Amino acid sequence: MLNISRFYAVVKARNIEFFRDRASLGWNLFFPILMLLGLSLVFSDNDKAAYKVGVVNLVEHPSPFLTTKYIQFIDYTESSTAKIKLAQHKIDLLVDFNRQQYWVNAEAPKSYLVEKILLNSHLDFQRLETQGRPIRYLDWVLPGILGMNMMFSSLFGVGYVIVRYRKNAVLKRLKATPLTALEFVSAQLVSRLFIVMFMAIVVYIGCNFFFDFYMLGSYLDLFIIALLGAFSLITLGLLVASRSKSEELIGGLLNLSSWPMMLLSGVWFSLEGAPKAIQVFADFLPLTHLVVGARKIITEGASLADISYHLGILVIMSTLFLSLGAYFFSWNTER
Numbered sequence: 305m306l307n308i309s310r311f312y313a314v315v316k317a318r319n320i321e322f323f324r325d326r327a328s329l330g331w332n333l334f335f336p337i338l339m340l341l342g343l344s345l346v347f348s349d350n351d352k353a354a355y356k357v358g359v360v361n362l363v364e365h366p367s368p369f370l371t372t373k374y375i376q377f378i379d380y381t382e383s384s385t386a387k388i389k390l391a392q393h394k395i396d397l398l399v400d401f402n403r404q405q406y407w408v409n410a411e412a413p414k415s416y417l418v419e420k421i422l423l424n425s426h427l428d429f430q431r432l433e434t435q436g437r438p439i440r441y442l443d444w445v446l447p448g449i450l451g452m453n454m455m456f457s458s459l460f461g462v463g464y465v466i467v468r469y470r471k472n473a474v475l476k477r478l479k480a481t482p483l484t485a486l487e488f489v490s491a492q493l494v495s496r497l498f499i500v501m502f503m504a505i506v507v508y509i510g511c512n513f514f515f516d517f518y519m520l521g522s523y524l525d526l527f528i529i530a531l532l533g534a535f536s537l538i539t540l541g542l543l544v545a546s547r548s549k550s551e552e553l554i555g556g557l558l559n560l561s562s563w564p565m566m567l568l569s570g571v572w573f574s575l576e577g578a579p580k581a582i583q584v585f586a587d588f589l590p591l592t593h594l595v596v597g598a599r600k601i602i603t604e605g606a607s608l609a610d611i612s613y614h615l616g617i618l619v620i621m622s623t624l625f626l627s628l629g630a631y632f633f634s635w636n637t638e639r
Contacts, residue, residue, distance in 0.1 A: 306490065310483050314491035315498075318465075322499055333503065337511060355418050358386040358398040365401040369425040375418065383407075388604060390415075392439045392518075397422065405430045439603055443518035447598035448571030450504055454534050455565055455591050457500050459558050462492060462541035467554040470634070479635040489630060493538055500534045501527075520605030526598055528608065532618040533594025539625035540590060546632040565591035570599075593617050 355375045359365065362379035370377055378395060380386040386398045390407055396414040398407040399422065406422060409415040410433045422429070469475045478488060511517070544561055548554040568575070568582060569591040575583050586592045597614035600606035608615065 306487055307482070307484075311487045311491050311494075314483070314488060315495045318492065318495035319498065322461075322495075333507065337507060355397075355414060356395040357418060358389060358395045360386065360398070360400040361402065367401055367425060369399075369422055372421060375421070387434055388520075391434050392603065394439065399429075403430075404428065405432055407432045407434055409434055439518050442515060444599070444603065445572065446517055447595050447602060448569075450508065450530075451533065451569070451591055451595045451598065452566055452571050453507070454500050454504055454530070454594070455537050455562055457503065458496060458534055458537035459541040459544070459562055461496050461499065462538055463545040463548070463554050463558045464551065466492065466542070466545040467548050467551055470549055471551065475635045485630070485633055485635070489542065489633060493535070493542065493626075496538050496541075497531070497534055500538070501531060504530060504534075517602070519602055521601035521607070525606075525608050525611075526601050529594065529597040529601065529611065529615065529618075532615060532622070533590060533597070536590040536594070536618045536622040536625065539622050539629060543625045543629035543632070546629045547634045565589045568592070570595050587617075590618060590621050593621075 356378060357375055358378050358380050359370070360380055360383050362370075362377060378386075380398075383398065383400060386395065387407060389395045390398050390409050393409065393412050393414075396409070396412060397418040400406070404426070406419070406426075406429050408419050408431065419431075466475075469478075475488075508517075540561060541558070544557045545554055548557065564585075565571075568586045569589050570586070571591070575586055593614035597606075597611040597618075600611055604610075
């Protein structure tokens with residue numbers, strides 16, 4: 305039976321320990337900010353040399369416009385998806401030859417130029433407008449940077465703390481108290497979850513003040529996917545540290561867990577063109593589902609129903625990691 309007073313005492317003690325460590329607090333605050341600032345400077349110029357035109361059911365149309373040089377034509381089966389891309393300045397024009405309609409982005413100079421080229425071949429088409437802000441690389445990579453920061457804070461914050469407690473015999477002393485393993489593990493999870501979410505929210509709000517991030521979806525949906533992703537990563541850290549007694553060993557295990565996620569979870573680049581084997585492997589990484597789900601909410605306006613696959617996988621992973629971590633958890637340094 306969970307004793308609330310003992311549980312609360314451990315949560316409070318762990319939170320005070322974290323916030324008094326100014327070096328760790330400063331790193332969690334300023335590292336993602338520095339990353340965003342650097343990327344905003346490096347990728348500040350998003351101009352592209354080629355025009356991009358979306359076409360609804362591209363293969364069905366023999367229009368001479370489709371033979372125009374220096375224009376990349378992209379096939380879409382549904383105009384709704386393409387309209388979002390047009391509003392985000394990812395394409396410069398959208399054409400539906402069957403309905404004799406085309407859409408332009410009223411705020412995009414390239415849309416105006418491609419429209420002039422289209423009208424040379426199709427004067428009788430109906431003109432429709434949409435508008436929207438362009439998605440910068442900074443907006444696209446934001447979920448990856450925040451997710452990566454949450455990953456390191458979750459894995460290393462739980463892993464190193466538990467191993468340090470075990471190595472210094474703190475866990476051995478706690479075992480002699482009325483505190484149960486369930487209360488201790490639950491308190492560690494809740495404490496780290498609070499810290500990770502608090503730091504992520506502070507960083508997002510602070511950076512949004514300067515960068516004005518793109519946001520199409522619901523902030524509540526974004527909070528929910530972040531909460532589930534953080535919980536999954538924390539339980540993974542608990543599993544890795546469940547029996548480790550050496551700080552050198554836990555460092556290697558945590559790096560082994562974090563580096564594949566940092567490289568293959570879509571943090572820096574999309575995995576759409578990657579080999580199938582890599583995409584399948586990435587699906588087994590919790591950070592993949594956190595980043596992809598958050599990115600769909602931010603850039604596509606997806607709802608929780610739209611990302612239900614990613615939410616379900618995170619719940620399954622969290623349950624599996626937590627169950628295994630609790631089963632293998634050891635109070636003592638002896639095996």
